[in-house]
Amino acid sequence: MTAPALDVRGIGHAFGGLTVLTNVSFEVPAGRIVGLIGPNGSGKSTLFNILNGFLVPQSGSVMMAGNDTRAMSVEARSRVGMVRTFQTPRVFEHLSVQDNIMVGACKLTRSGALSNMLSLPRARRDLALMREVAEAVIERFGLQRLREVPAAKLTSGQRRMLELARAYAGKPQLLLLDEPSSGLNTAEVEALGKWLQTFNDEGMTLLLVSHDMQLMNIASVVNVLYFGEIIASGPMAEMQRNPRVREVYLGM
Amino acid sequence: MFSSLVVQAILSGVTNGVIYALIGMGIAVIYKGSGVINAAQGEFSLIGAVVAVFAMKAAGFSYPIAFIAGAVFGILLGIVVDVVLVRPMVRRKADEDAFLLLTIGIAFAISAGVLFFAGRDYFTLPSIGSDGVAIVFDATIRYHAIWVIVACAAIVAALRFFYRKTSFGLAMMAASIDADGAATTGINVAAMRTATYGMGGLLGALAGLLVAPIVPISYYMGLVLTLKGFCAAMIGGLTNPMGAIVGGIILGLVESLAIVFIASAYKDVVAFSVLLVIMILVPQGILGRRGRKGG
C-alpha cells in the first residue's frame, strides 16, 4: 500500500498562550479526495499553513509521501508536488493570464540566471516548454480569450480559475485547496466540483479545506475540526448524521 | 589613569546616545503613526539646527528665540511633508518601497538645499549654560551635554504624558494602532497622521538643536544621523518610541567603547554592524514585543 500522500500526526500549535490546535491527526490517502471542515475560528487556516510550510508546528509532524516535511521549505514541498491555493486567490496582478500560468510551469524547468542571460539553448528550450505547457492549460481551462489580460482586471471567479490553472500547470501530485468555494455562487461551486473531480481522476490527490458543505460531497472522507481538535471523520453523508457534528454545526 | 579613559568613553557615549535616541524616537513615532520609516529624519535635525543658526546670524535673534524657531520649523516641515507629499501617495495606496524612495528624495533635496543656501562649512550653536566642562572621575563632560541629557528626559516624560493623558495624544495613539478602528470612533485619521509627522519633525529638530553645540553640523550629515537614529529605534524595538532611549544610549556606549578598545575609525563600522545583526537576528528589537512585521 503506497504511503499516504499526507500523514498528519499529533499537530499542536499556539499563538502566544492561545492554543489553536491540539493533537490533530488525520490521513490523506494517495489518489483520494479528503475534506476538512470546521466553523470559522476552528484553526483551519493555521493547520493549512502548517501543512504547506508557512508555519512550523510547535508539536507533532507532517509526513508527505513517507518523508518528514519538518526540514522542507515551502519551495521544497512544492518541488516534490505539493501546491496550495489561497482563500483569496493570489494572482500575479501585473502579469497577463498567460504569464501567470507560465510562472506555474517554472517548476518543470531548471535553467539558471547565467544561462538565461547568455540565452543558451537550454534556457530557450525551457522557455519554449513553459510556453507550450501554458498554451495547453489555457486551452484546457478555456481561458483563450483572457490570454493577454492582466490578472488585475479579472473577476473573482476568473481569478479562482486562473489560480487553479496556474497550479495545474506545475503538474502537482497533491493539491491543497483553502476555501476554494468562497465568493462563488452555487453554479460556480458545481463547476468547481467537476474540475476537482477531473483532477482526481487524473491521479491528483486533493485536500479540501472549507466550511461549504455542498462542495464536500466530492470528498471520500471528511474530517471535522472544532476548536483545534478533530471531533469526527468519515464520509460526508455520515457526518451529516453524526450527533456531535450536528450539535456543533447546526446547534441542535 | 585607565579608568578615566573608560569614564570619558561612557560620558561621551551617553551624550551621543541621547542624541541618537531623540532621532530614533522621531523615527519610531512616524513609523508607529503611519507605517513609514522616515529616511529624512536626520535631515529634519539638520534643518532645525541650520534654521536656528541663520535666525541667530542673519536675523540676529537671541539663542532661545532661535531655538524655538528651529523647533517650530521642524514641526512645520513635518506637517508639510505629510500634507503635500505623503497624503497623495496614501490616497494612491503606494507600496512600501515607494514611500522609502519618497523619504530618500526628501532627504536628498533637503541636504542639497542646505548645501546650496548655507554652503559646505560647519555650523555650531552656543551651548546651553556655560561652555565649560564638568569634571567627573577625572574625565570631562560639557555642561551642555548634561543639559542635553536632562532635556531628553524631559522630552520623554512630556511625550509619555502627551500620549497617555491628553485626549489629542490618545487619539493619535489610537489612530496609529488601528486606523480603521479609530476612524469608526470619529477620529480624523488623516489629521492624526499629519500630527504624527509634526511630532516627528519636532523631535528631529530638537535633536539637531541639542547636538549642534557639541558636534558641528554640515549639509551631508543627515543620512548618518538617520541611520544612527534608526539603529537606536531598532535596538529599542520600533513599536515603542520610548525604546529608542535605551537603544540610543546602548548604541552611544557601543560606539565610544569601540573607540577605546578597538580603534577610533571603527566606530561607525561597529555601530552599523550592530544594526545589521539586530535587524536580522532580533527583528523585534531587544525590548520590543513581537508585534512588528517586516524583518
Place this chain on the structure above:
Amino acid sequence: MARRWMGTPARALAVSAVCALFTTTLFTHTPSHAQQATGEPIKIGAILAITGPGAGLGVPTRNGVLLAEKAVNAAGGVRGRPIKVIIEDDASNPDNARTKANALVHNEKVVGLIGPSQVAQIVAAGAITDPLKLPHIVPAGLSVPVERDRKCVYHVLPPQDLNARALMEYAANAMKIKRVGVLHDSGYGNVVMGALKAISSSYPGIEFVAIEKFEIGATDVTTQAAKVRASNPEAVMVIATSGTPFRAVKQVRIEVPVIAAIGSSSYEYVKAMGESADNVIIPEFLVGEDPLPDQKAFVEMYRKEYNLTPKNFEAAGWDLVQFMVAALKATPADAKPAEICEWLRRPHKGVLADYDFRDADLTGMKLTSFVYSKLIKGQYTRLPFRVSK
C-alpha cells in the same frame, strides 16, 4: 607731386606723432611706470578648494594668487599681454578636481595649471596634465610615490618627510623630550604619520606613546584625545586640516605643548580652533607678524591689498604665479607646454622659501628654511629656534 603728399601739415603732424609713440613704447621697459598690459590675455588655470574641509587652505592660496596676478599685470604682464588666472572650486573633492582640470586644460586651453592643494585632488588633476607635460605647480607637499613620476608637477610646499623631520627636530632638539603622542586625520595626517614612522629611526630618543587616527570631517574626537592623554605624553603632535582635534585636546585637558603640522596653519583654522589655539608650535615658513627680512615686502603689499596678515598659503599662492609667469617670459610665445615645463626645472627664489625644482622631490626645499611659530592665545609669534645643519 611730392609737395601735395607733404602738403597738408596735419598729415605730417600725424605721422611724426605715430613715430614718437612707437619709439617710446619700444624702449620703455622700466616696470614702475610701464603701460598696463593690454591685448588678448594669457590664460592660466587654477583649481583650489574654495568650499569644503579644504577651504582653510584654498581660500588663503587664492588671495595670494589674485595678488600676484594683479602685480604681474600692473608690471606689463608677459610680453605686454596680461595674464588671466581662471580659478575653479574643487570643493575638496577629487571628482570635481578632475572635471574642472579637464575643462580648464581642454576647453579653456590654459598654458599652465595651479593647484589643487590637497593630495587626492592633486593626483586626480595630475592625471590630466601629466600626459600633456603641461606646466603644473601645486601649493602642497609631495605625498605619494606616483607624484615622483609626474615630472611636470612641481610643489611649493615641503614633501611630507621634510614636514615630519621638521616636527621631530623641534621635539628632539628644542624641547629635548622622550614621549610624544600623535592625533592625526585619515588623509593628510595619515601621509605625514607614515613619514614620521619612516624617519623615527634617525631620532632614537623619541618614542610615539600613542597614535590615534580619526576620519576627515569627524566632528567629535574627544575619545581619541582622551586615549592620547591616557599615555601621558610630554608633547602631542596634531596633523590635520581642521580645528576639531585642537578643540578635543583642550576639552580633555591635555596640558603639554602641541606641535602642529603646517597643514593646520592658516587663520581660517586658527579661528575654528577657538581658544584651543594656545601653546601650539608650528614649523612653517612665513610668520606674517614677524617676517624674515626678504619677506617683508610681500607682507606689506598683502596687508595693503587685503588689510590682513598673510601666512604660508598666501605666500605659496604668490610664488606659484610668479614662477609660472617667469617661465612664460623666459620661453618663446609659441613654446610647447613641455618646453615651459623643462624651463621650470631650475632653482627659484620665492617669498615662502628657496626651491630647486631639479630635485627628485620636485620641490628642493631645505630643512633649514623652516621657521618655528608659536600660537599664544590665537596670536602667532616667531620662535628663535631654527634647524642648524
Place this chain on the structure above:
Amino acid sequence: MRRPWLIVLVVVWALLPWVLGRHHVDLLVFAAIYTIAGLGVGLLLGHCGIVTLAQSVFYAMGAYASAIITVNLKLPASLGFVVGMIASGVIALALGWPVLRLTGFFLAVATLALAMIANALFFEWDWLTGGTVGIGAIPKLGLFGFVLDTPLTFYYFAWVVAAIAMLLVHNLVAGRTGLAMRGMRDSLDAARVLAIDVHGLRVTIFVVCAVLGGVSGSLFAHYTGYVSVASFTIDKAILFLLIPVLGGAASIPGVVVGALFITFVPELLSKLGDFHGIVFGLALIVVVIAAPHGIVGTIRQWRKRALDESTATPGEANK
C-alpha cells in the same frame, strides 16, 4: 527591436562624439559607466521591488580591484576586470545571503548600513585602498592595438560594454528568471508555493547587480586613471538609485535615460553652483508621487493611452 529605429540609433551613436565637444563626450562616457551600474539597480528595483543603496560599494570594489591589479601588482587590465567582477559577486553573495532575508524598509536600510560600513573600511584600510589619497596613475586600457586614452576612444569601448550589459539583462528579464522575478514581486507567497526559490532568486539578482557595479567601477578606474574613497560616498549610492527611478526602473531604455539625466543635469546647472542636488531630490519626489514608472515608463503610458484613444471607435466604451 524594430529594425530601422535601431539602425538610426546606432548611426547617431557612432557620429555623436565627432559632433560634440570633448567635455560633452567625457560626460557621455560617464553616462555609459553609470548605465551599467544603473542596470543592476534597475533589475533589483524594477523586477524584484528591492531598493538597494549598496551599489556604490560594488562600484568601488571594481575600481579598487582594477587599480590594485594594474598599479600595485603590475598585472594586465583584463585581470583587473575579472577580479573586480569576482570580488563584487562573492561579497554580494556573502552579504546578500543574510541581508536579503529582510524585506521592504528594513532591507533598504540594511543596504545603506552596508554602504556606510564599506565607506569606513575603504578609509581605514589605506594599506589596500590608499584611503583618501587613493591610487593614482592607473594605466590606460589597450584594445586591439588602440590605446583608449581620449574620451573619444573610450566612448566607443564604454558604450559597447554597456550595450553588452543591456543585452544580458534583456535576456535575463525575457527568460525564465525574469518571469519568476516578476511573479515574486507581485506575490512572494504565491511564488514560493509554485516552487520558486524566492530567497535564492533575490540573492542571484543581487549578485548580478553587484557584478554589473564591479564592471562599471573598473571602467571608471581605467578612464579617470585615479580612484579615491571620496568617489565612492553615499551620494554615489543614491545617484545609482536615482538612475532607474527617474528613467523607469522596469525598462532598459529607462536606465539609459536616467544615466543621461544624472550626468547632464549637473553640467547644465553648473553655473548655479551646487543647485543640481536640489533638482535631483525634487525630481525623485515628483517621480515617486506623480510618475512612478519614471520618464520612459510614463511616456510609454501616454503613448499607449493616446494609441487606445485613437483606435477606440467613437461610441464604443473605452475597454
